[in-house]
Amino acid sequence: MTQRITIDPITRLEGHGKIEIFLNEEGDVANTYFQIPELRGFERFCVGRPVEEMPLLTNRICGVCPEAHHMAAAKAADMVYHVDPPHTAKLLRELLYMAFFVTDHTTHFYALGGPDFVMGPDAPVAERNILGVIHKVGLETGGKVIQARKFGHNVVEIIGGRKVHPCTSIPGGLTKGITEEERKQIEEMGRWAIEFAQFSLKLFNDIVLGNKQYVDLILGDIYNHRTYYMGMMDENNKINFYDGKVRVVDPDGKEFVKYAPKDYAEHIAEHVEPWTYLKFPYLKKVGWKGFVDGKDSGVYMATPLSRLNSSDGVATPRAQEEYERFYSTLGGKPVHQRLAIHWARLVELLYAAERWVELATDPEITSPNFHTIPTEKPTEGVGIVEAPRGTLTHHYWTDERGVVTKVNLIVGTTNNYAPISMSINKAASSLIKKGTIVTEPMLNMVEMAFRAYDPCFGCATHSLPGQMPLEVTIRDPKGETIEVLKRG
Amino acid sequence: MKTLIIGLGNPILGDDGVGWKVAKELTALIDPDTSVEIDCASLGGLSLMERMLGYQRVIVIDSMETGESPEGCVKVFPLAALENQYAGHLASPHDVSLTTALQAAQSIGAKIPTRVDIVAIEAKNVYDFSDDLSLKIEKAVPLAAEEVLKLLDD
Numbered sequence: 001m002t003q004r005i006t007i008d009p010i011t012r013l014e015g016h017g018k019i020e021i022f023l024n025e026e027g028d029v030a031n032t033y034f035q036i037p038e039l040r041g042f043e044r045f046c047v048g049r050p051v052e053e054m055p056l057l058t059n060r061i062c063g064v065c066p067e068a069h070h071m072a073a074a075k076a077a078d079m080v081y082h083v084d085p086p087h088t089a090k091l092l093r094e095l096l097y098m099a100f101f102v103t104d105h106t107t108h109f110y111a112l113g114g115p116d117f118v119m120g121p122d123a124p125v126a127e128r129n130i131l132g133v134i135h136k137v138g139l140e141t142g143g144k145v146i147q148a149r150k151f152g153h154n155v156v157e158i159i160g161g162r163k164v165h166p167c168t169s170i171p172g173g174l175t176k177g178i179t180e181e182e183r184k185q186i187e188e189m190g191r192w193a194i195e196f197a198q199f200s201l202k203l204f205n206d207i208v209l210g211n212k213q214y215v216d217l218i219l220g221d222i223y224n225h226r227t228y229y230m231g232m233m234d235e236n237n238k239i240n241f242y243d244g245k246v247r248v249v250d251p252d253g254k255e256f257v258k259y260a261p262k263d264y265a266e267h268i269a270e271h272v273e274p275w276t277y278l279k280f281p282y283l284k285k286v287g288w289k290g291f292v293d294g295k296d297s298g299v300y301m302a303t304p305l306s307r308l309n310s311s312d313g314v315a316t317p318r319a320q321e322e323y324e325r326f327y328s329t330l331g332g333k334p335v336h337q338r339l340a341i342h343w344a345r346l347v348e349l350l351y352a353a354e355r356w357v358e359l360a361t362d363p364e365i366t367s368p369n370f371h372t373i374p375t376e377k378p379t380e381g382v383g384i385v386e387a388p389r390g391t392l393t394h395h396y397w398t399d400e401r402g403v404v405t406k407v408n409l410i411v412g413t414t415n416n417y418a419p420i421s422m423s424i425n426k427a428a429s430s431l432i433k434k435g436t437i438v439t440e441p442m443l444n445m446v447e448m449a450f451r452a453y454d455p456c457f458g459c460a461t462h463s464l465p466g467q468m469p470l471e472v473t474i475r476d477p478k479g480e481t482i483e484v485l486k487r488g
Numbered sequence: 489m490k491t492l493i494i495g496l497g498n499p500i501l502g503d504d505g506v507g508w509k510v511a512k513e514l515t516a517l518i519d520p521d522t523s524v525e526i527d528c529a530s531l532g533g534l535s536l537m538e539r540m541l542g543y544q545r546v547i548v549i550d551s552m553e554t555g556e557s558p559e560g561c562v563k564v565f566p567l568a569a570l571e572n573q574y575a576g577h578l579a580s581p582h583d584v585s586l587t588t589a590l591q592a593a594q595s596i597g598a599k600i601p602t603r604v605d606i607v608a609i610e611a612k613n614v615y616d617f618s619d620d621l622s623l624k625i626e627k628a629v630p631l632a633a634e635e636v637l638k639l640l641d642d
Contacts, residue, residue, distance in 0.1 A: 041615075041616060041617050042617060044617070045500070045617030045618075057500065060498055060499070060500050060501075060530060064535075107534060111534065111584055111592075112584075129584060129588060130584055130588060130589075130592045131588060131591055131592055131595065134592060134595055134596060135595075139595065139596045139597065142592065142595065142596040143596045143597070146538070146593065146596065146598065149534065149535075149538065150538070153535075153538070164530075164531065164535055165530065
C-alpha cells in the first residue's frame with residue numbers, strides 16, 4: 001500500500017531546473033531562487049531491502065555516475081557488517097573507480113562543459129555542443145573521446161561485471177577477481193588513458209588559456225566566490241577518490257577539519273529553505289549565515305577545484321606537475337574562480353589515469369583473495385567516496401538481519417547547492433540592470449555558472465524526452481511575472 | 489539485418505520501467521536464433537549511442553511523458569521524428585541527446601544504425617520508486633510488444 005504525498009506542482013518540477021529571479025524597485029536583482037525537486041524518495045524506497053542490495057539499487061539513482069553510488073554503498077555495507085575487505089578487493093574497487101573517473105571527466109570536458117570553452121564565447125548556439133567541439137578539434141580528437149569512454153566502460157565491465165552499472169561489490173569485498181590476461185588489457189588501456197589525459201591538458205592550454213577572452217572570463221569577478229572547500233584525502237593529504245578522510249579548508253586555504261566518514265554528521269548539517277525541496281548542507285561548526293561568501297559562512301564547495309584546494313598535492317608525478325602549474329598560473333592557493341573547475345577536472349583526469357596504471361601493475365591485483373566473509377552482526381555504516389562532482393556520502397542503518405531501516409544520502413551535487421545558487425545569483429545580477437534583461441547572453445552566463453559544477457540532480461528518469469531544461473522566471477517586486485526564459 | 493531491441497528505462501522507478509517489461513515479454517515471443525538481439529538498459533545519450541554501434545537497426549522501447557495522450561497509449565515513430573531541441577544546449581547538464589550523440593559518432597566515422605525506431609508508452613508515474621508498473625501501463629505491455637513485432641515485419 002503506497003501513501004501518496006502530493007507535492008505542489010510548482011516545486012515538483014519534473015526534471016526542470018527552475019530559477020526565479022525577483023527584481024527590486026530599481027529593476028536590479030533583489031534575489032534569485034534556484035529550485036530543484038531532488039528525488040529524496042530513494043531513501044524511503046530502500047527501507048526494508050537487504051543492505052547487500054544497496055550497491056545494486058543505488059546504481060540506479062543516476063545513469064551517468066552509478067559507479068560512484070555503487071562504491072559508496074559498498075563501503076557503507078562493509079561498515080554495516082564491521083568487515084574490512086582484503087587488500088586486493090580494495091585495489092580492484094579503486095581500479096574500477098579510476099577507469100570510471102577517466103570516462104566521466106572526459107565526457108564532461110568534451111561533451112558537456114567543454115563546449116563553453118572550446119567553441120569560443122561568440123560561437124553560434126547551434127555549435128555549442130559536442131558536435132561543434134569535434135568540428136573544432138578535429139575528427140581524430142572526437143575519436144579519442146569515444147575511445148576513452150570505451151576503455152573506461154571495458155574496465156568497469158571486467159571488474160564490475162557489467163558496463164556502467166557494476167554489480168560485483170558485496171559486503172567484505174567482491175564476487176570475483178581478475179586474471180593476468182585481463183590485468184594486461186587493463187594496464188594497456190590505462191597507459192593510453194595517460195597519454196589522452198596529457199593530450200587533453202595540452203588542448204586546454206592551447207585553446208582556452210591561449211584565448212584572452214576566456215582567460216579574462218576565468219579570472220573575472222563574475223564567477224568568483226570565497227568559500228570553504230572539501231575533498232577526500234589520504235593520510236598524506238593527497239587526493240584519493242576512493243578512500244581516506246574528508247578534509248575541509250577555509251577560504252584562505254588553511255585546514256579547518258579532517259573527519260573520518262563515520263563522523264560526518266558531527267560536521268555537516270543541512271539548512272532548510274521553504275521554497276525548495278533540496279536542503280543546503282553547511283559546516284555545522286561555522287554555522288549557516290545565508291548565501292554568502294567568507295570564513296564566517298558555513299557554505300562549502302565540493303568539486304574537482306575543491307579537491308585540489310583542500311589537498312597538499314597529487315600522489316602521481318605527472319598530475320602533480322600539472323597541479324603545480326595550475327596554481328602558479330592562477331596566482332596561488334586556494335583558487336576561487338569557479339570556471340577553473342574545468343581545468344582542475346583535467347588535472348584529476350590525469351591523476352585518475354596514472355593511478356589506473358599504478359593499480360593495474362600492483363602485484364596483488366590478480367590475487368584470488370578478493371572477499372572476506374563477514375562474521376559480525378550488522379548495525380550501521382557510512383561509506384564516503386569522491387564522486388566526480390563532489391563528496392558522496394551514504395549512511396545506512398539496519399536491523400540485526402542486515403535489513404535496511406533507515407538511509408541518509410548526501411549526493412555530490414547536494415554539497416554544492418548553496419554555491420551553485422550563489423553563482424547563479426551573481427551571474428544574473430551582473431546581467432540584469434535597471435530592468436534591462438539581456439536574454440541570450442544571460443541564459444548562457446547562468447548556464448556556464450551551472451555547468452562548471454557538473455551538476456546531477458537525481459536525474460534518474462529515462463522517460464522520453466528525458467531532459468533537464470532550464471526555466472528562468474523574472475518577477476517584479478510584487479511577484480508578477482515579467483518574463484519567462486526557457487531552454488528546451 | 490542485425491537488429492537490437494532495447495528496453496530502456498529505470499526498473500525501480502515505477503512506470504519508467506515499462507521498457508524493461510516489454511523487452512522481457514519479447515524474449516518469449518522472438519525466436520532466439522534470429523539476428524535479433526534483445527536487451528535492457530538504463531542509459532541515455534552517449535552511452536546509449538555506444539550500445540547501438542554495430543547494429544543496422546535499433547528499436548527502442550521506453551516510457552514517454554507528453555501529457556498529450558492517455559496513460560497506456562502506445563506510439564510508434566522513427567527517432568528522426570523527435571525534435572532535437574538540444575542542438576544548442578544540453579539535454580541535461582549531464583549528457584547529450586541521443587540524436588546529438590549519434591550525429592557525433594557518425595561525424596567521426598563510427599557505423600551508426602541506419603534505422604532507429606521508438607515504441608513509446610505514455611506514462612505519468614515515472615518519478616516514484618517502485619518495482620512494479622501501475623495497472624494502465626501493465627495493460628499496455630502486450631500492446632507495445634505487438635507493435636515491436638509489427639516493426640520487425642516492416
